[in-house]
Amino acid sequence: MKVFYDRSDSQSLLFLYIFVLPVSFILTCYFYCLHRISYWKRCGVQQLQRTDIVFGDFKNGILFRTAPGFHLGEIYRTAPQDAPYVGFYIFHKPCLLLRDPEIIKQILIRDFDNFSDRHFAGPQQKDSIGMRNLFGLKNPAWKYLRSKITPTLTRGKLKQMLPLMMETTQPMMEYLKNECVNDNIKVFDAQEINYKYTADLIANVALGTKTDSFKYPDSDYSKSLMEFFHGFKRMVALVTVFFMPELVEMIGSPMLFDSTFIRKVFWSAVESREKNGFKRGDYIDSIIQLKNGEKNSTYRLEGDNLLFQSGTFFSGFESSSTTASFTLMELAKKKEYQDRAREDIKKAIDKHGWTFEAFNDMKYLDQCIAEGVRLHPSVSTIDRYTLQDYKIPDTNIIIEKGTPIYISLYGLHGDPKFFDEPEVFNPDRFSEDQKISDAYIPFGAGPRMCVGMKVGQLHVKVVLSMILSEYDVHQNPEEIYKLDSRSTFTAAANGINIEFKKFIK
Numbered sequence: 001m002k003v004f005y006d007r008s009d010s011q012s013l014l015f016l017y018i019f020v021l022p023v024s025f026i027l028t029c030y031f032y033c034l035h036r037i038s039y040w041k042r043c044g045v046q047q048l049q050r051t052d053i054v055f056g057d058f059k060n061g062i063l064f065r066t067a068p069g070f071h072l073g074e075i076y077r078t079a080p081q082d083a084p085y086v087g088f089y090i091f092h093k094p095c096l097l098l099r100d101p102e103i104i105k106q107i108l109i110r111d112f113d114n115f116s117d118r119h120f121a122g123p124q125q126k127d128s129i130g131m132r133n134l135f136g137l138k139n140p141a142w143k144y145l146r147s148k149i150t151p152t153l154t155r156g157k158l159k160q161m162l163p164l165m166m167e168t169t170q171p172m173m174e175y176l177k178n179e180c181v182n183d184n185i186k187v188f189d190a191q192e193i194n195y196k197y198t199a200d201l202i203a204n205v206a207l208g209t210k211t212d213s214f215k216y217p218d219s220d221y222s223k224s225l226m227e228f229f230h231g232f233k234r235m236v237a238l239v240t241v242f243f244m245p246e247l248v249e250m251i252g253s254p255m256l257f258d259s260t261f262i263r264k265v266f267w268s269a270v271e272s273r274e275k276n277g278f279k280r281g282d283y284i285d286s287i288i289q290l291k292n293g294e295k296n297s298t299y300r301l302e303g304d305n306l307l308f309q310s311g312t313f314f315s316g317f318e319s320s321s322t323t324a325s326f327t328l329m330e331l332a333k334k335k336e337y338q339d340r341a342r343e344d345i346k347k348a349i350d351k352h353g354w355t356f357e358a359f360n361d362m363k364y365l366d367q368c369i370a371e372g373v374r375l376h377p378s379v380s381t382i383d384r385y386t387l388q389d390y391k392i393p394d395t396n397i398i399i400e401k402g403t404p405i406y407i408s409l410y411g412l413h414g415d416p417k418f419f420d421e422p423e424v425f426n427p428d429r430f431s432e433d434q435k436i437s438d439a440y441i442p443f444g445a446g447p448r449m450c451v452g453m454k455v456g457q458l459h460v461k462v463v464l465s466m467i468l469s470e471y472d473v474h475q476n477p478e479e480i481y482k483l484d485s486r487s488t489f490t491a492a493a494n495g496i497n498i499e500f501k502k503f504i505k
Contacts, residue, residue: 040087047087056089067483069380076411101438108446115384119404141299152286160281175214189495198321199225206313208269208284238488319378320456327372332475367427377409412439
């Protein structure tokens with residue numbers, strides 16, 4: 001029996017498989033993507049124009065073409081000027097960027113209960129030195145931990161930490177002195193100097209041990225901390241946990257910073273301190289007190305949970321290091337402000353010596369630091385997570401449960417609606433007779449405001465006062481720094497080169 005096939009049927013099948021099905025699949029994906037990136041329009045919220053069908057509005061940030069935090073500022077500036085908020089997309093995930101200080105206060109303060117969690121690191125947080133502490137922890141564990149950590153950062157505790165901060169400046173000042181000995185003038189990378197000081201400060205305050213990253217830059221500890229500050233893997237991890245935490249849940253801990261070495265140093269310090277009973281006024285003393293205190297099932301202060309609390313100092317001191325670097329850069333460009341800051345420092349030291357009271361008395365230096373962090377916010381993105389559907393007051397807009405909420409400090413702090421000549425460094429805008437705009441929130445706002453604000457400010461004042469009391473610094477105002485496009489935190493790609501000139505006494 002012979003079977004005959006119709007050649008036209010086989011050609012039709014071939015056409016179906018080669019052309020019709022792939023085209024249908026592509027068109028289906030295309031219209032699905034269009035539907036996804038029209039979410040905010042369907043909700044009645046203004047959204048950006050020209051949204052990429054694959055990357056959404058965050059393409060340059062995801063591909064490290066622009067520093068991710070700065071890119072969020074560009075989204076802020078691209079939005080219509082009168083928009084109190086604007087919808088945007090990270091890939092196809094709908095996110096809301098807040099632009100109005102009143103709505104920001106409403107969400108961060110008055111309606112805090114619905115926005116008590118950060119979007120940072122996602123709902124299922126992996127073990128990490130940077131997540132499972134006050135910065136990233138979710139409620140109710142966050143609320144319990146806050147009640148335990150706040151007493152470890154009181155004025156009295158800061159007074160105990162100050163001698164350790166001052167002690168840590170010795171290797172830095174010795175390094176500057178030795179480098180300037182021949183020609184009296186030398187160009188330094190202020191960012192790298194601050195990173196090294198900060199590495200030693202973390203060791204001294206948070207890990208209970210002394211290090212010298214200036215004399216021994218190739219030590220295991222120094223290399224580990226420089227990897228923490230500069231390492232590409234950590235930078236990828238930061239972009240992920242801030243903007244795409246779902247990837248952390250999918251891939252897991254391998255993409256996060258490896259804290260094995262830090263863990264070893266931390267537990268060695270804790271065990272040694274417990275054995276000899278010695279107290280030195282550092283954070284290890286507080287950790288041991290927490291370890292031996294009353295336990296609570298909400299968040300058990302034991303094991304690696306204790307290590308994670310020292311992690312608060314890692315990111316906290318890193319951000320204050322950034323503030324010190326960029327504020328010094330601005331003062332190096334403006335001799336008038338630098339001289340006023342130096343006179344402020346000298347007056348306080350002459351009156352009180354190098355004491356806690358002296359640093360509290362450096363009011364003009366406070367203004368310089370406040371202006372430095374306005375122009376160069378070290379942690380430039382504030383994020384929240386909507387726990388339940390939320391109706392924006394006086395509107396019909398509903399923010400659905402699970403929607404990420406973002407606030408851009410590059411956007412707010414650079415907005416001429418809130419700051420006159422926002423691109424100009426002017427410490428006088430923070431003088432006592434000036435009203436500070438509600439748009440100025442470098443440490444956040446509400447119950448989740450940065451708990452380490454005071455210790456960070458003290459860190460910056462110690463570094464700047466020590467340097468300015470011995471060196472005149474200069475940088476050409478026309479020299480342009482470039483942000484590190486890989487870094488979610490503010491960092492200069494090629495450092496911050498400043499000329500140091502030793503005072504002849």
